[in-house]
Structures are given as structure tokens and as C-alpha cells.
Amino acid sequence: MSINENFAHYSNLFIALALVGYAAAFFAYCGEWAFGTSSRFGKSVEKVGTAAEGVKLGKQAAAPKVEAVNAVDGGNGVTVLTRAVAEEEEPTIAGDNLRAEIVGRFAVMATFIGFAFHAAGVLFRGLAAHRVPWANMYEFSCAAALAMSFAYLVLLVLRKKVRWMGLPVTGIVLLTLGIAYTLLYTDAEELVPALHSYWLYIHVTAAVISTGAFGVATVATILYLLKSANEEGGLRRFNSTFDRLPSSVALDRTAYRVIAFIFPLWTFAIMAGAVWAEKAWGRYWGWDPKETWSFIVWVVYAAYLHARATHGWKGKAAAYVALIAFACVLFNYFGVNTLLTGKHSYAGL
Amino acid sequence: MSEQTQDTVGTAPAADADPPEPVEQERLTEDAVEAAAAERAEKLSTAPRTDDGIAVPSLGALGMLRWTWRQLTSMRIALVLLFMLSLAAIPGSILPQNSIDPSKVTTFYQSHTKWAPILNDLRLFDVFESPWFGAIYGLLFISLIGCIVPRSWAHFKAMRANPPAAPRNLKRLPVHASFSTTAEADEVLKLAAKRLRGRRFKTVRGEDRAGGWVSSEKGFLRETGNLLFHLSLIGILIGIAIGHFLGYKGAVLVTEGTGFSDTVTSYDSLTLGPWVGAQDLPDFSFTLNKFSATYQESGDQFAQPRTFDAYVSFKSSPSAKARNEDVQVNSPMTINGTNVFLEGHGYSPVVEVKNGKGDVLFDGPVTFLGQDEYFDSSGAIKAPSNVKNGTDLGFQGWFLPTAYISSGAMPASIFPAAQNPMLILSAYSGNLNMNGGEDQSVYSLDTTDMKQLNVKSKSASASAGNALELKVGQTATLPNELGSITFVGVKQWAQFNIAYDPGQKVVLPSAVLAVLGLIGSLGLRRRRIWVRVTEQADGTRLVEVAGLARTEGATPTAEVTQTAQSLAAAVRQPVPDGAPA
Numbered sequence: 001m002s003i004n005e006n007f008a009h010y011s012n013l014f015i016a017l018a019l020v021g022y023a024a025a026f027f028a029y030c031g032e033w034a035f036g037t038s039s040r041f042g043k044s045v046e047k048v049g050t051a052a053e054g055v056k057l058g059k060q061a062a063a064p065k066v067e068a069v070n071a072v073d074g075g076n077g078v079t080v081l082t083r084a085v086a087e088e089e090e091p092t093i094a095g096d097n098l099r100a101e102i103v104g105r106f107a108v109m110a111t112f113i114g115f116a117f118h119a120a121g122v123l124f125r126g127l128a129a130h131r132v133p134w135a136n137m138y139e140f141s142c143a144a145a146l147a148m149s150f151a152y153l154v155l156l157v158l159r160k161k162v163r164w165m166g167l168p169v170t171g172i173v174l175l176t177l178g179i180a181y182t183l184l185y186t187d188a189e190e191l192v193p194a195l196h197s198y199w200l201y202i203h204v205t206a207a208v209i210s211t212g213a214f215g216v217a218t219v220a221t222i223l224y225l226l227k228s229a230n231e232e233g234g235l236r237r238f239n240s241t242f243d244r245l246p247s248s249v250a251l252d253r254t255a256y257r258v259i260a261f262i263f264p265l266w267t268f269a270i271m272a273g274a275v276w277a278e279k280a281w282g283r284y285w286g287w288d289p290k291e292t293w294s295f296i297v298w299v300v301y302a303a304y305l306h307a308r309a310t311h312g313w314k315g316k317a318a319a320y321v322a323l324i325a326f327a328c329v330l331f332n333y334f335g336v337n338t339l340l341t342g343k344h345s346y347a348g349l
Numbered sequence: 350m351s352e353q354t355q356d357t358v359g360t361a362p363a364a365d366a367d368p369p370e371p372v373e374q375e376r377l378t379e380d381a382v383e384a385a386a387a388e389r390a391e392k393l394s395t396a397p398r399t400d401d402g403i404a405v406p407s408l409g410a411l412g413m414l415r416w417t418w419r420q421l422t423s424m425r426i427a428l429v430l431l432f433m434l435s436l437a438a439i440p441g442s443i444l445p446q447n448s449i450d451p452s453k454v455t456t457f458y459q460s461h462t463k464w465a466p467i468l469n470d471l472r473l474f475d476v477f478e479s480p481w482f483g484a485i486y487g488l489l490f491i492s493l494i495g496c497i498v499p500r501s502w503a504h505f506k507a508m509r510a511n512p513p514a515a516p517r518n519l520k521r522l523p524v525h526a527s528f529s530t531t532a533e534a535d536e537v538l539k540l541a542a543k544r545l546r547g548r549r550f551k552t553v554r555g556e557d558r559a560g561g562w563v564s565s566e567k568g569f570l571r572e573t574g575n576l577l578f579h580l581s582l583i584g585i586l587i588g589i590a591i592g593h594f595l596g597y598k599g600a601v602l603v604t605e606g607t608g609f610s611d612t613v614t615s616y617d618s619l620t621l622g623p624w625v626g627a628q629d630l631p632d633f634s635f636t637l638n639k640f641s642a643t644y645q646e647s648g649d650q651f652a653q654p655r656t657f658d659a660y661v662s663f664k665s666s667p668s669a670k671a672r673n674e675d676v677q678v679n680s681p682m683t684i685n686g687t688n689v690f691l692e693g694h695g696y697s698p699v700v701e702v703k704n705g706k707g708d709v710l711f712d713g714p715v716t717f718l719g720q721d722e723y724f725d726s727s728g729a730i731k732a733p734s735n736v737k738n739g740t741d742l743g744f745q746g747w748f749l750p751t752a753y754i755s756s757g758a759m760p761a762s763i764f765p766a767a768q769n770p771m772l773i774l775s776a777y778s779g780n781l782n783m784n785g786g787e788d789q790s791v792y793s794l795d796t797t798d799m800k801q802l803n804v805k806s807k808s809a810s811a812s813a814g815n816a817l818e819l820k821v822g823q824t825a826t827l828p829n830e831l832g833s834i835t836f837v838g839v840k841q842w843a844q845f846n847i848a849y850d851p852g853q854k855v856v857l858p859s860a861v862l863a864v865l866g867l868i869g870s871l872g873l874r875r876r877r878i879w880v881r882v883t884e885q886a887d888g889t890r891l892v893e894v895a896g897l898a899r900t901e902g903a904t905p906t907a908e909v910t911q912t913a914q915s916l917a918a919a920v921r922q923p924v925p926d927g928a929p930a
């Protein structure tokens with residue numbers, strides 16, 4: 001079937017508009033963080049900071065580790081008590097600052113608009129070529145970035161407290177999409193014979209989603225490391241920023257949950273790839289560079305999950321393992337596709 | 350097994366992400382001695398306890414052995430081995446590998462004469478078959494078996510045991526709901542047990558000095574999933590081993606119009622598993638009738654292939670009827686469990702070589718190997734003399750499917766399909782050394798005993814140098830009345846991989862089970878809910894429901910609240926505002 005040039009053209013247009021939307025969102029998130037600094041919350045933290053300085057108390061003293069018991073009337077005469085760390089009463093980014101509040105809302109709106117264009121761009125790419133729109137590096141990058149912003153927006157819509165992810169997520173999406181649009185772009189075309197398979201749908205879709213989600217987990221992991229450094233008294237210059245992030249415990253847990261959720265999918269992606277390799281090349285595993293690096297990614301994430309259950313490896317050490325794992329994800333994508341030669345070719349890079 | 354594995358089964362893993370919980374756990378065990386005892390009994394201790402996994406005991410050889418085993422099966426060593434496995438795989442992706450492309454290894458050898466032998470001694474060109482790589486995954490799997498098998502047994506016992514007694518003070522648990530009622534304690538507990546059982550909690554009732562309680566637990570499948578996952582990994586390894594010992598794989602190159610029969614000699618390369626003999630190969634045969642390929646003709650993916658079809662007719666046994674099949678890249682042909690895959694393709698120009706007397710020395714297709722995406726293909730044509738000690742003729746050079754000749758540059762192909770085929774050949778006469786007994790490459794000439802002929806034909810472009818340029822149908826006459834060569838036509842060849850791997854029947858189900866196990870292991874929550882009824886001073890009864898997650902940060906708040914509410918609604922005798930603060 002021939003390529004629908006109109007749709008291909010729309011797709012490019014939509015991706016360009018998505019870039020604009022995300023860029024607007026990104027700067028608005030920056031604004032939200034910047035204006036919010038002078039909020040009531042920020043001030044009160046600053047006060048604690050100065051008070052503490054005299055008696056040489058680190059920030060640790062300010063970090064509320066106190067246990068709070070919330071009593072709720074559960075109806076029917078039932079009283080429900082839940083215990084939580086007070087800090088998990090999420091602080092907001094804007095604080096009470098009106099400007100920050102407005103800019104923040106605009107940022108979320110712009111993210112949604114960027115996402116809508118982005119989704120349309122990916123969709124029209126698929127319609128133009130009559131196939132899944134992730135069959136080369138350009139398309140894969142667009143789709144993985146879409147998966148990432150989709151994950152963030154779903155959490156937002158579910159009213160999870162993930163606003164703090166807005167800035168890094170739009171930043172990464174913007175970067176990925178920008179690289180794709182400028183460096184990796186290739187016209188919408190039909191597939192090379194090696195990709196004529198419904199396993200392309202199954203295997204690559206799972207890989208795209210996993211890659212996007214691992215990206216989200218990495219954002220949480222980096223913030224966890226920074227935040228826990230801050231809680232231990234480091235990076236005090238940025239106290240007012242860190243105070244508006246969730247606690248290190250919550251960040252760590254977010255990272256863990258995302259990885260735990262997506263690891264089975266990544267496992268499935270590798271296995272689906274093996275089934276496909278068997279169909280296409282006559283062996284399900286041949287230590288081709290792509291296969292090798294997917295395996296490395298898998299083993300390092302397995303090591304992360306093990307590390308969290310191993311004495312002496314919990315917390316930061318495990319977090320570093322997760323970062324190494326994501327470095328392997330990136331290498332598996334950019335490094336293997338461009339530096340190493342193997343059977344896995346992405347048509348037109 | 351050391352302490353870590355135990356706490357993964359207890360409530361402790363929740364601790365690292367959830368600070369309140371360890372606190373709860375400690376107080377809980379202080380408070381309720383019986384609960385703690387039950388808890389301890391249930392911990393999945395699979396090896397004698399060692400408080401410090403690192404201290405080397407001063408025992409004899411047996412003690413040493415036991416210590417080593419305990420170390421090997423600890424989570425820490427598993428972790429180290431996982432890291433080592435990932436590190437060890439890296440060189441296999443960066444250096445050329447014999448198992449993937451031996452010719453690249455040869456090239457690497459030529460360009461790194463100093464390093465290559467050292468790397469070879471380290472088996473770095475055969476990473477995945479090397480003893481050190483094998484040692485790492487061997488140890489990992491020994492560790493895994495040593496860890497998982499005892500754990501499976503302990504889990505099996507734990508699944509049959511009852512949940513532990515309710516702690517004395519439920520208020521200290523992460524989530525707690527309470528109400529007062531005038532209903533009888535027995536009625537409330539019976540109902541609670543029924544409700545929890547209805548939600549598929551494993552439930553048990555009991556009584557102590559403080560009053561009656563119900564204790565329940567759900568989510569055993571989490572651990573089941575974890576064990577299933579690890580055991581399936583062993584299944585995958587077994588399947589790989591079966592494939593290695595009982596399988597075989599080979600490759601054949603077949604030109605249009607010719608065929609293949611499954612005997613050892615007709616393979617270009619063949620690897621038999623250690624337990625497979627030549628007589629085990631099935632005797633099917635097939636003929637390649639036609640190969641067709643289409644390519645992108647415009648745009649920035651110009652010349653990318655779009656379709657490959659190898660039209661073959663095959664016979665599953667010598668006496669069977671021939672059947673036609675279209676073999677494509679993603680759709681292999683399956684004959685009695687053996688798969689035939691389309692792996693590669695290229696061109697075979699058909700030439701006719703005659704000697705000076707006009708006798709035909711050679712007539713037929715010659716396989717040329719494509720060197721780039723436009724299929725500039727190199728090869729050699731050998732035409733041994735038809736008389737003893739006569740003059741052999743040889744040609745080597747290029748086949749260009751779509752030749753483009755520009756002045757000042759070498760002719761080159763500009764498209765992979767055969768739209769303007771051309772042969773560009775240097776010609777030689779002399780002795781091809783084909784009877785020397787040594788294996789010769791069919792793709793190049795041994796020119797040691799040959800003399801290059803001056804063949805620059807009038808039609809040839811200046812750029813072609815001392816070479817013949819032939820289009821289909823053209824004939825070139827060699828100097829000194831040595832003979833002639835005619836470019837008769839173009840055929841294509843296809844390369845097929847033929848593979849039989851009985852291990853797949855084990856690998857695939859194991860892989861499916863592994864994924865299912867993982868989903869259970871990482872997706873399910875293991876949690877306990879307790880209900881306790883105590884008499885109050887005013888004659889009413891206090892009903893408390895409390896829950897504890899045994900999985901990181903999965904406090905069953907909603908379940909506890911709902912259980913309390915539905916109980917309160919069901920007994921219908923709550924005392925308003927009855928719960929003491």
C-alpha cells in the first residue's frame with residue numbers, strides 16, 4: 001500500500017506543534033517553581049533554616065519525620081485511624097503564591113495540549129504508513145516520549161500527587177522529541193521485510209512503553225537522591241525547592257512502584273522479541289548487540305529489585321543501580337543503534 | 350541463607366520504603382508476645398541462622414563447606430553475580446563474535462595484530478561460549494536453586510499454616526478502624542470471619558485474655574509468583590541446554606532453478622548438537638523456483654528493501670508430492686518440525702566461457718556476494734580447461750545490478766534491483782590450481798599461477814581500467830585467441846537457514862510462566878487484617894479492625910475501612926460516636 005503523503009505531512013506538523021506545546025509547558029513549570037519560592041511555605045522553611053543554624057542543627061531537624069495519626073469519620077459510627085509521616089502531606093509547588101498557581105495551571109494545560117498534538121502526530125504517522133508508528137528511530141523516539149507524557153498525565157488525571165514530575169517529564173519529552181525531530185527524522189515509508197510481522201506491534205509496543213516508564217522512574221530516582229541528600233543536610237541553598245518535593249521516602253517508593261510495574265512488561269518485551277527472532281532468523285536468542293543490551297538492561301533492573309531486598313543495599317545504593325540500569329536503556333537505544341552493527345536494523349535510522 | 354532472605358518474607362521489606370512500619374513492627378512484637386511467636390515461627394528460615402553472614406566460622410572442612418554454600422545462596426552473592434553477568438555480556442556486544450560473524454573476527458585480527466591474540470586467549474571473541482561466562486551463570490543458577498528450592502518448601506508450609514494470632518494492641522497498626530456495638534462478640538466475629546473469607550482471605554478465629562479475634566491474610570500468590578518466576582528461569586536454562594544438545598542448524602545458498610536436499614554434504618555450513626548424528630537429519634528437499642525482491646524507489650529511504658519472496662517447491666520426503674510455498678523473512682517454511690528461514694539474497698550472473706577452439710569450458714550461474722546496500726557484488730568465475738594441462742581461464746570482479754558509469758569514477762551500482770546489470774571483470778589465464786586439494790574460496794581466484802590478460806575493450810569506459818565490461822547478451826573475446834566470455838543473463842540466489850531446536854518446547858512455556866510469575870510477584874500485595882472485639886466498661890463492645898501490609902507501602906487502608914463499615918452496617922447496633930478517641 002502506498003504512503004498517504006497528506007497524513008505524513010500532518011504528522012510532521014503535529015509533532016512540531018507538540019514541541020511548541022511542551023516548550024510552553026516546560027517554561028511555565030519553571031515559572032511555577034521560581035515564583036513559588038517566595039510562598040508562605042518557602043518562607044517558613046527559610047525561617048526554620050535560620051533558626052537551626054545557630055544551634056548547628058542540620059536540615060534534618062526541620063524535616064518532619066513525626067508520625068501523625070489522622071482520624072476520619074468513616075460513617076456508620078466507624079472511626080478510621082491512619083498513620084502517616086507528616087511530611088507526606090504533600091506540599092504544593094506554588095505554595096500560596098497566586099502567580100505561581102496561575103502559571104502552574106497554564107503549565108498543566110500546555111502539557112495536555114502538547115500531548116494532544118503529540119498523540120495526533122504519532123497517530124497520523126501510523127495512518128500515513130498503514131502500520132504501527134514505531135518502526136524506526138524517529139518514530140520510536142516520538143512514541144516513547146508519548147508514553148512518558150501519557151504516564152504522567154494519567155497519574156495527574158487519577159489525582160495522584162505527581163505535579164512535581166511536570167518539570168522533569170516535559171523537559172525530557174521536549175529533549176527526546178527535539179532530538180527525534182532534528183536528528184533522527186526520516187520520511188514515513190513502508191517497512192523493510194524484516195519488520196513485516198505482527199510481532200512488530202507486540203514486541204516494539206511493549207518496548208516503547210517500558211522505555212517511557214523507565215524514564216519516569218529515573219526522574220523519580222534522581223529526585224530521590226537529591227532530596228535525600230538535602231534531608232541529610234546537603235544542598236541547603238536549594239532548601240526551598242526541595243521542601244516542595246515529596247519526601248525522599250515517597251520519591252523512592254514512586255520509583256520502585258513504576259519499575260516494579262514495568263519490569264514484567266520489559267521481560268515480556270524481550271520474550272516477545274525472542275519469539276519474533278525465532279520466526280525471522282531461526283533462533284530465538286543469538287547475542288546480537290541489541291539482544292545483549294536488552295538482556296543487560298533486564299539483569300540490571302533485576303539487580304535493582306534484588307538490591308531493595310538485600311541488607312545493606314537498600315535506599316541509595318539501590319537507587320544508583322536503577323540509574324545504571326537506565327544508562328543501559330539509553331545505550332541500548334542510542335549506542336547500539338548507531339555504534340554497533342547487528343541484525344536489528346531500524347530502517348533509515 | 351542469611352538474614353536478608355528472611356526479612357524479605359517477613360514484614361521488613363516494607364520497612365525501607367515506609368518508616369512507620371518497622372516501628373509498628375517492633376512495638377507490635379513487644380506488645381503481643383504470642384503474635385510475635387507466630388510471626389517468628391512463620392518466617393521462612395531455610396538455613397541455620399547466621400547473624401553475620403560475613404564472619405568466617407572456625408569450623409572444619411564441613412563447616413567451611415556449609416559456610417560457602419550459605420554465602421553462595423545469599424541475596425548478596427546473587428546480587429553480585431547479577432552484576433557480573435551484565436558486565437560480562439558487554440564485551441560480547443562490542444567485540445566481533447565468532448558465533449555471530451566469523452568474518453568480522455578475521456578482519457579484526459588483521460587490523461589489531463597485537464591485541465587480537467590476547468583477546469582471543471581471553472575468549473573475548475566467544476564471550477557467550479567462554480568458560481568464564483559459563484562460570485558466572487552457572488554459579489548464579491546454583492545460587493538460585495539453593496535459594497529458591499528451600500524457599501519453595503517453606504512457602505508451601507506457610508501456605509498451609511494459619512495466619513498468626515492477632516496482636517494485642519491493634520491501634521498501633523498502620524491502619525485501624527473501630528466502632529462500638531451492643532451486638533454479641535461471637536456474632537460480630539463470626540460475621541467478620543465470613544466476610545473476610547468471602548474476600549478470599551485465609552482466616553482463623555481465636556481468643557485470648559483481651560477477648561476474641563479474627564486473624565486473616567491474603568496475597569500468598571505474591572510469594573508463589575516469585576518462586577514460580579525463579580523456577581521458570583531454571584526451566585528456560587534446561588530448554589536452552591536441550592536445544593544445544595539435540596538441535597542442529599545449517600545454512601544453504603540456493604540459486605534460482607537449483608535445489609537442496611537435506612544431506613550433510615549439501616549444507617554450506619552445519620552445526621550438529623553433540624547428541625545429533627548425520628543420520629538424524631530429515632530428508633526433505635526443495636527447489637528455488639524464483640526469488641523476487643522489491644525496493645523503495647524514492648524518498649529518503651531510497652533503496653530500502655520492501656518485500657522478499659522466495660518461491661520454492663518442496664518435498665517433505667523423497668517420495669512425497671512437491672508443494673509450492675512462498676518463504677518470506679518473517680514466515681519460515683516448516684517441514685516436520687524443522688524450520689527453513691529466508692536469511693539473505695544476492696545475484697548470480699549466468700556466463701558462458703569458451704576456449705580458443707570454441708569448446709564450452711563453463712556455462713551457468715556464478716554466485717556473487719553483495720557488498721553494500723546497492724548490491725555491488727564481488728565474485729569469481731572459474732573455467733578450468735577441458736584437457737589435461739591445458740590453459741585454465743579465470744575472471745574476477747564485480748557484478749552491478751544497476752550500473753551507472755560516470756566519467757572519472759569507477760562504475761558503481763545505484764540501485765539494488767537488476768535494472769541495468771553489468772559485469773566488470775579482470776581476465777586471467779594460466780593454472781587455477783583447482784586440483785591442488787586445498788579448499789579454495791569460490792568467491793575469489795588464486796592468481797599465483799595465472800597471468801592477467803590485457804582485455805581493455807573498445808567499448809569499455811576509461812574508468813574500468815584493465816577490465817571487461819559486459820552487458821547482458823554481450824560477448825567479449827579474449828586476446829591471443831584464448832577464448833571468449835558471454836554474459837548470458839542474471840539469476841538470483843537466496844540463502845536459507847535450516848534449524849531444528851527441540852528445546853523451544855521447554856523454553857517457551859517456561860518463559861510464559863516466568864512472566865506470569867513476575868506479574869504475581871510484583872503486582873500482588875500481601876496483607877493481613879485482624880478483627881478484635883473487647884468488652885468495654887459501659888457494657889458495649891468495641892470492634893477494632895486493623896491491617897498491616899507485608900509488601901512495600903501497600904497499607905490496606907481501603908480494605909480495613911470497608912470491612913469495618915460493612916461490619917458496622919451488618920450488626921446494625923453501632924453506638925453513635927462510640928469509638929473512644
Ligand code: HEM
Pocket residue numbers: 263299301302305306309354357358362421422423424427431489490492493494496497575579582870871
Ligand atoms: C537468574 C537471575 C535472577 C533473576 C533475573 C532474578 C530476578 C528477580 C526479580 C525480578 C525479583 C523481583 C521480585 C520481587 O521483588 O518481588 C526477584 C526477587 C527475588 N529473588 Fe531473584 N533473580 C535471580 C536470581 C536469584 C537468586 C540467585 C536468588 C537467591 C540467592 C534470588 C532470590 C530472590 C528473592 C529471595 C527474591 C524476593 C525478594 C523480595 O521478596 O522482594 N534470585 N528476583
